[in-house]
Amino acid sequence: xxxxxxxxxxxxxxxxxxxxxVDNEYFTHVLVLTYIFAIFAxxxxxxxxxxxQISLGQQAFLGxxxxxxxxxxxxxxxxxxxxxxxxxxxxxxxxxFIGCVSLRIRGAYLAIVTLxxxxxxxxxxxxxxxxxxxxxxxxxxxxxxxxxxxxxxxEFDSPGKYYYLxxxxxxxxxxxxxxxxxxxxxxxxxxxxxNEDRSAILGIGAFVHFxxxxxxxxxxxxxxxFAYVHYIAFVDPKILSQYYMITGLIMVIVGGTTTIGGPxxxxxxxxxxxxxxxxxxxxxxxxxxxxLLIFNTLMPQGIYPASLALRRFVLExxxxxxx
Amino acid sequence: xxxxxxxxxxDESMLELKGVTIDFGGLRALDGVDLNICQGEIFGIIGxxxxxxxxxxxxxxGFLVPRSGQVAYRGRSITGWKPHRIAALGIGRVFxxxxxxxxxxxxxxxxxxxxxxxxTGFLGSFFNTRRFRSENRELEEKAVELSRFVGLEERxxxxxxxxxxxxxxxxxxAIALGPDPDLLFLDEPVTGMNPTETASVMELIRSxxxxxxxxxxxxxxxxxxxxxxxxIAVISFGTKIAEGNPEEIAHNDKVISVYLGTxxxxxxx
Amino acid sequence: xxxxxGGSIQRxxxxxxxxxxxxxxxxxxxxxxxxxxxxxxxxxxxxGLTTGIAYVVFALGLTLMLGVMGILNVAHGEIYMISAMLYxxxxxxxxxxxxxxxxxxxxxVCALGIVCSKIAVEPLLKSQNPLLAIIxxxxxxxxxxxxxxxxxxxxxxxxxxxxxxxxxxxxxxLIPKARVGLSGFGAAxxxxxxxxxxxxxxxxxxxxxxxxxxAASLMGINLRRVYTFSxxxxxxxxxxxxxxxxxxxxxxxxxxxxxxxxGFIVVIVGGLGNIRGAILIGLLLGLAEAFTGHFVSVYxxxxxxxxxxxxxxxxxxxxxxxx
Numbered sequence: 001x002x003x004x005x006x007x008x009x010x011x012x013x014x015x016x017x018x019x020x021x022v023d024n025e026y027f028t029h030v031l032v033l034t035y036i037f038a039i040f041a042x043x044x045x046x047x048x049x050x051x052x053q054i055s056l057g058q059q060a061f062l063g064x065x066x067x068x069x070x071x072x073x074x075x076x077x078x079x080x081x082x083x084x085x086x087x088x089x090x091x092x093x094x095x096x097f098i099g100c101v102s103l104r105i106r107g108a109y110l111a112i113v114t115l116x117x118x119x120x121x122x123x124x125x126x127x128x129x130x131x132x133x134x135x136x137x138x139x140x141x142x143x144x145x146x147x148x149x150x151x152x153x154x155e156f157d158s159p160g161k162y163y164y165l166x167x168x169x170x171x172x173x174x175x176x177x178x179x180x181x182x183x184x185x186x187x188x189x190x191x192x193x194x195n196e197d198r199s200a201i202l203g204i205g206a207f208v209h210f211x212x213x214x215x216x217x218x219x220x221x222x223x224x225x226f227a228y229v230h231y232i233a234f235v236d237p238k239i240l241s242q243y244y245m246i247t248g249l250i251m252v253i254v255g256g257t258t259t260i261g262g263p264x265x266x267x268x269x270x271x272x273x274x275x276x277x278x279x280x281x282x283x284x285x286x287x288x289x290x291x292l293l294i295f296n297t298l299m300p301q302g303i304y305p306a307s308l309a310l311r312r313f314v315l316e317x318x319x320x321x322x323x
Numbered sequence: 324x325x326x327x328x329x330x331x332x333x334d335e336s337m338l339e340l341k342g343v344t345i346d347f348g349g350l351r352a353l354d355g356v357d358l359n360i361c362q363g364e365i366f367g368i369i370g371x372x373x374x375x376x377x378x379x380x381x382x383x384x385g386f387l388v389p390r391s392g393q394v395a396y397r398g399r400s401i402t403g404w405k406p407h408r409i410a411a412l413g414i415g416r417v418f419x420x421x422x423x424x425x426x427x428x429x430x431x432x433x434x435x436x437x438x439x440x441x442x443t444g445f446l447g448s449f450f451n452t453r454r455f456r457s458e459n460r461e462l463e464e465k466a467v468e469l470s471r472f473v474g475l476e477e478r479x480x481x482x483x484x485x486x487x488x489x490x491x492x493x494x495x496x497a498i499a500l501g502p503d504p505d506l507l508f509l510d511e512p513v514t515g516m517n518p519t520e521t522a523s524v525m526e527l528i529r530s531x532x533x534x535x536x537x538x539x540x541x542x543x544x545x546x547x548x549x550x551x552x553x554x555i556a557v558i559s560f561g562t563k564i565a566e567g568n569p570e571e572i573a574h575n576d577k578v579i580s581v582y583l584g585t586x587x588x589x590x591x592x
Numbered sequence: 593x594x595x596x597x598g599g600s601i602q603r604x605x606x607x608x609x610x611x612x613x614x615x616x617x618x619x620x621x622x623x624x625x626x627x628x629x630x631x632x633x634x635x636x637x638x639x640g641l642t643t644g645i646a647y648v649v650f651a652l653g654l655t656l657m658l659g660v661m662g663i664l665n666v667a668h669g670e671i672y673m674i675s676a677m678l679y680x681x682x683x684x685x686x687x688x689x690x691x692x693x694x695x696x697x698x699x700x701v702c703a704l705g706i707v708c709s710k711i712a713v714e715p716l717l718k719s720q721n722p723l724l725a726i727i728x729x730x731x732x733x734x735x736x737x738x739x740x741x742x743x744x745x746x747x748x749x750x751x752x753x754x755x756x757x758x759x760x761x762x763x764x765x766l767i768p769k770a771r772v773g774l775s776g777f778g779a780a781x782x783x784x785x786x787x788x789x790x791x792x793x794x795x796x797x798x799x800x801x802x803x804x805x806x807a808a809s810l811m812g813i814n815l816r817r818v819y820t821f822s823x824x825x826x827x828x829x830x831x832x833x834x835x836x837x838x839x840x841x842x843x844x845x846x847x848x849x850x851x852x853x854x855g856f857i858v859v860i861v862g863g864l865g866n867i868r869g870a871i872l873i874g875l876l877l878g879l880a881e882a883f884t885g886h887f888v889s890v891y892x893x894x895x896x897x898x899x900x901x902x903x904x905x906x907x908x909x910x911x912x913x914x915x
Contacts, residue, residue, distance in 0.1 A: 054724045101906060107723055108664040108864055112856040113905065116898045119853060123895045176449070183448030183455075184441045191435045194424040200406035201384065201416045202502055203439040242849075246735065253728055283743070289735035296728045297715055 012171075019163050029159040034271045035166040036227045039173045040244075041251035041263030043220035046177065048249075049257030050186070051213055052193035053106055057098065057114030058221055058248050060121045061091040063240035065222025066229040070138045071131060073230075080144050084226055091222020092215050094121075099214040103207060115245075122240035137236025144230045162231050169227050173220065174260055180216065189213045250288050254295045256302025265304045335362040335397065337506050337537045343382060343392035352378045354561045355392070360506075365528065365538045367552035369545075369572075371581060375561045376541045377419060380508050383539075384416050385409040396506070411439060415504030419511050422495040425484035429475055429494055432483050433466035436501020440465075465501070473497040473527060489520040496527065507531065509540040513547055525551055549573065557581070635767075636882045642771045644878020645778035646836040650851060651858035651870045652785060653829030659802035659865025660822040663723060666730040667708060669852030670737035671827050675701040676834030676843045677741060680750040698831035705827025708733055709820060717819070734848070741845040749844040774836045781832055782871065785825075789867070798822060802865060850894065857901045 019028045040062055047055045065087040072078040072086055102113040125132045132138065143157040144165065156162045180186050188209040191199040196206055229235050238244075247270065255266020274284045299306050340358040344351070353375045360366045368376050381387040383394055385406035394402045401409055424432050440462070447455035470476050473493040478486060483494060492512060499507060509528070513521045521544065528551055532538055542548050548555060549569045557565040557578050565575045572578055650672060657665050675697045682693035712729035719725045789795040801808040801818045809815050833851070841847070858877055862869025877897055884896040 048724070052721065052724075054727055056727075101902070108658065108727075109860065111664060111723075111727060112860050113902075115853070115856065116860075116901055120895060120898045120902070123898075127892075127895075179448045179451075180445060182459075183445045184438070184443065185445055186448075187435055187438060187441075190427075191424060191438070194426055195421065197386070197406075197418065198422055198424065198498070199435075200386075201410050201499070202436055203407050203410040205405065205407035246731065249728060249731065283739075285739045286736050286743075289732045289739070292732035292735070293712060293729050296725055296732065297712070300719060300725060 015167055016164075019160055025159055028163050030271050030275060032159055032163050032166045032231060034267045035163075035170040036224055036231065037247065037251065037270070038170055038264045038267035039227065040221055040224035041248055041255065041267050042173055042177055042260065043217045043224065044248040045252045045257055045263045046180075046213060046217035046220070048252055049259075049262075050181065050193070051189050051210055053103075053210070053214075054108075054111040055114045055214075056111050056245055057116075057118035058217070059240055059242070059244035060098070060114070060118040061095055061218040061221035062225040062228070062244055063118075063121060063125065063237075064094050065091040065225025066235045066239050067125060067132060067138075067225075068222075069226045070141050070229050070235045074138055074141045080142055080230065084223075087226040088219045088222045091225065092219035095215045095218020095221075096211070098218075099211045103210050103214060118240060118242075118245065122237055125237040125240055132237070135237060137234060139234050141229055141233045141235065143233065156230075157233075166227060166231070169223070170264075173223070174264075176220070177260055185209060185212055185216075246288070250292050253300075253302060254291055256304035256306070258301075259305050259308070261308075262302045262304040266302070269303070336360070336395075337362050337397060338383060338539070339393075339395040339398075340379070340383065341393045341395070343379070343389045343394065345378060345382065345387060345389045352561050353382070353389070356558070356561070356563050358556060358563070360537060360539055362537055363532070363535060364553045365532050365540065365551050367548040367555040368539065368541045368558060369543070369548055369555060370558035372543075374558045376558055377510060379558070380416065380510055380539075380541065384414060384508060410502065410504075413503070413505040414508070415499040415502060415506070416508040417492075417495045417499045417510055417512060419514075423483045423491065423498055426482065428480050428482055429470060429486070430463070430466050430479045432494060432498055433469050433501060434462050436469070436498040437462045437465050439502045469497045469500060472500070474523070489516055492516070493524070493527070496524075496531075500531070504536065506537045506539070509538060509542075511542055512540065513542065513544050521547060632886075636886050637879065638767060638771070640879035640882030641875060642775040642778075642878070643837075643840070643881065644875035645775050645782070646833050647854055647858060647877055648871050648874030649778050649781055649829050649836065650833035651855045651862070651874045652782065652867065653826035653833075654855045655859050655862070655865055655867060655870045656798075656802075656822055656829070657826050658859060659867075660798060661713070661717065661819055662805075663713065663717075663726040664730070665713070665823075665826070666727060666852065667712075667734040667737060668730075668826065668830050668855060669848030669850075670734045670741075671701045671705055671708075671848075672830040672834040672837075672851055673843075673845060673848030674704065674737065674741065674834075675831035676838040676847065677745060677750055677845065679835050679838050680752040680843045681745070683752065684750060694835045697835065698828055701831040701834075702824050702827045705830070706820060706824050709823035713823065714816065714819060734852075738845055738848060745845055747845065749842040752838045752843055770839055774839065778832070778836050781829070785829070786867070794821070853894075854897060857897045861901055861904055 018031065022028075040058070043061070044055075044058045047053055047058065068090040069080075069083040069087040072083045073080050078086070098114060098117050102110050102117075126134055128134070143155055144162075145156070146154045154161065156165050181190070188199070188204045191202070191204055192206050192209060200206070225239070228239075251266030251270050252263050253266070254269055255264065256262025270288075274287070277287075295302065336359055338358070338360040340356055343353055343356045345353045356375075356379065358379075368379065370376055378387065382389050385401070385404050385408070388403050392402075393400055396409070396412055396414065399412075401412070424435065427435070441458055443452065443455045443458055446452075447458075467476070467479065470479050473496060475490060475494060475497065478490065483491065486494060496509070496512065499509075512528070513524050516524065525547055528538060528540070532551075540548070540552065552569060554566070554568055555572045556563055557572060557575075559581045564577045564581065565572055567575070650668070654665065654668050657663055657668075678700055679693050679697040682688045682696060683690065688696075708730070712733050713726055716722055716725040716729060787795075789799055797808070797813055797818060798821070800811075801813060801815065801822075805815065808818075837843075837847075837851075854877060858870055858873045862871075862873035880896055880900060881893050885893040888896075
């Protein structure tokens with residue numbers, strides 16, 4: 001069991017020195033995107049893996065977080081860290097609303113309704129030009145800044161600097177989700193996922209707990225949106241499109257559901273594999289489609305949990321041989 | 324000791340069904356059923372397949388809403404309440420099948436069964452407060468105790484779906500006891516068990532009752548019913564055709580005709 | 593229940609009418625076409641119904657798969673798209689006649705559908721959460737089909753000719769013959785499907801399976817064959833919908849994306865697996881879009897469907913006619 005902590009510290013050390021060792025700004029940039037979307041993937045997995053539900057609208061919360069922060073900080077000059085709260089709160093509120101409407105009946109119904117809401121938000125982003133600049137999007141979004149009184153002012157406006165911030169965000173998310181799953185709510189949704197009737201007898205009501213988890217996952221996705229928008233310094237309606245939904249799904253399914261490492265591995269694969277294989281845009285999507293299909297059919301729990309199982313299997317085998 | 328003595332009034336009515344009626348499409352599944360279950364007894368419900376016994380359970384535990392009639396728990400109306408609210412009042416249940424969390428270990432199953440005792444929410448977990456840690460420790464201890472009570476202590480880390488059938492059923496009973504219910508519904512607890520397993524489950528049920536709980540049990544196994552129940556009701560085609568103690572039921576003409584030869588079955592045992 | 597909402601729906605309706613009247617008076621005052629002209633109203637109705645029939649044909653395929661197999665086929669839109677593209681390409685590039693092209697296109701997508709079902713659907717029907725697994729696998733297939741089509745045809749449109757030239761003169765209105773012909777085809781197909789399901793043995797087998805899969809298999813019905821058959825029929829329906837739409841609108845590789853969204857709306861509001869609901873709501877959607885397009889603005893036509901769906905769901909969470 002100590003294994004876990006040792007490996008984690010090793011990986012963390014690796015992550016900390018990576019941008020220094022690999023002195024390539026593009027590499028750091030891709031890694032930053034990986035971390036930010038790992039947060040998004042973790043929020044998506046909360047719904048798909050943790051709750052066992054199908055949401056095709058997680059990109060809505062990503063977009064809400066992104067747009068709210070962009071509008072507040074660039075058009076209204078609100079200090080960026082305040083925008084963080086606004087973005088997370090707004091995304092959570094939207095999640096609460098969508099959840100109230102759609103979580104009573106689930107299955108295909110929930111899938112379609114979440115998709116519908118995401119569509120409507122996309123159309124609002126395209127159409128409400130006064131606020132969102134429509135298709136042109138919002139540019140010149142101020143970067144994140146830490147201006148503490150007696151310390152030098154740090155502006156996170158380059159991949160190198162943003163890298164450590166993104167890493168901190170990701171670590172926070174990891175801690176958050178692991179504590180969530182150990183809490184009362186985590187226990188409730190995993191129980192509901194396994195056997196809803198049994199859970200009811202144990203006093204676990206489906207709707208309330210699902211709604212809470214759904215809202216939290218929305219807030220988390222909004223957080224990812226906030227991080228994304230202040231890094232890229234640009235947002236357009238594309239962030240609410242199905243492209244990001246598919247991105248999230250691929251990261252979750254290929255990487256691994258119901259684990260914390262899974263979506264992170266998925267994010268790494270999603271961003272680094274095409275770079276490694278050097279494929280054009282359309283072919284990239286076909287590749288991901290094929291991967292999604294293959295993994296969903298053959299390895300539905302994803303790469304990371306499968307490798308955990310493999311490792312456990314190998315260890316047990318080795319132990320027996322020693323005896 | 325885990326089994327706390329229940330400080331309840333003797334002969335208090337635990338569950339009362341008055342005129343419960345429900346239809347499924349064009350079929351009247353239950354027609355004006357009256358039942359009164361008293362504190363501390365083991366109450367049996369028998370009847371041919373399809374007579375509505377499971378439906379009765381579903382109505383009493385909130386999974387179905389009756390078309391007419393009332394359900395009252397300790398004098399309080401619970402008609403139409405949702406299952407998890409009814410569970411919070413102290414009613415537990417073991418389903419006929421699929422009554423556990425298959426992909427979790429025995430311990431994890433039992434930990435979840437104590438859910439209603441948790442008070443710390445997410446913030447407690449996030450900051451890893453002392454109260455959070457102590458509550459979780461308590462939950463684990465209770466889980467181990469429960470497993471000991473049903474004799475599954477050895478198997479505490481096995482996945483529930485990998486347990487043999489008899490042990491699965493015992494696990495299901497343990498899970499139902501997790502929230503410390505005063506009234507427990509058992510839906511065919513010994514179906515598919517050999518005589519040894521059946522006898523040990525009967526003992527288990529008796530010791531549950533000794534702890535002061537009330538038990539309602541639906542079973543087809545006459546030996547079990549006659550052996551542990553203090554009162555029995557017979558349901559056929561949605562109506563109650565008889566009620567009384569085992570002696571009375573065994574010699575009731577209506578019951579015999581419904582079962583076409585209860586006497587023969589009694590003789591065989 | 594409806595009594596409680598009856599009052600507010602009345603008020604909402606009359607409010608909408610008042611707003612619309614105000615708009616129309618604006619238009620009349622500005623000297624534009626008198627939109628209160630009965631002729632134009634009838635034309636919009638006709639226009640809406642003809643588009644609606646295509647929606648119905650499409651949605652029937654979707655709802656059939658929902659009812660029989662309990663799955664949501666996200667690739668249904670791509671099958672429709674490929675049929676339309678193939679039809680147009682056969683006519684435009686190879687000069688085949690309309691009838692032959694239609695038959696070839698539909699036959700091709702039927703085969704394609706069967707292949708897809710063998711790869712992506714049937715193997716996953718036994719998994720722990722078949723609905724989620726199949727949504728993901730058909731999503732993957734839809735991605736591959738769509739991007740593959742973009743690679744094949746390019747991200748452009750393929751022109752199509754109207755199979756029937758000229759217009760009918762009906763009481764002072766000019767109605768394109770093509771639309772009449774196509775709608776006739778569509779209506780005939782729907783009637784055929786209805787008759788098939790009600791009268792033939794295979795139709796009854798399909799209906800039985802959709803009502804209770806377990807009972808059907810216990811009665812000796814070969815479920816696998818029913819699934820393949822239903823998928824084939826659904827693909828034929830999607831293909832037919834493509835043929836009905838292709839001459840009227842532009843055919844491009846992205847048309848599947850917008851069509852599947854409309855299919856979702858019809859299916860959710862009409863009830864998952866409900867055939868009569870699909871017919872009614874498909875036609876209503878066509879009408880609603882036609883009216884929105886004419887009286888409000890073409891831009892909001894697409895959004896209208898989703899807004900209406902959400903509104904209806906808030907009032908009646910299980911759709912207008914739940915099973």
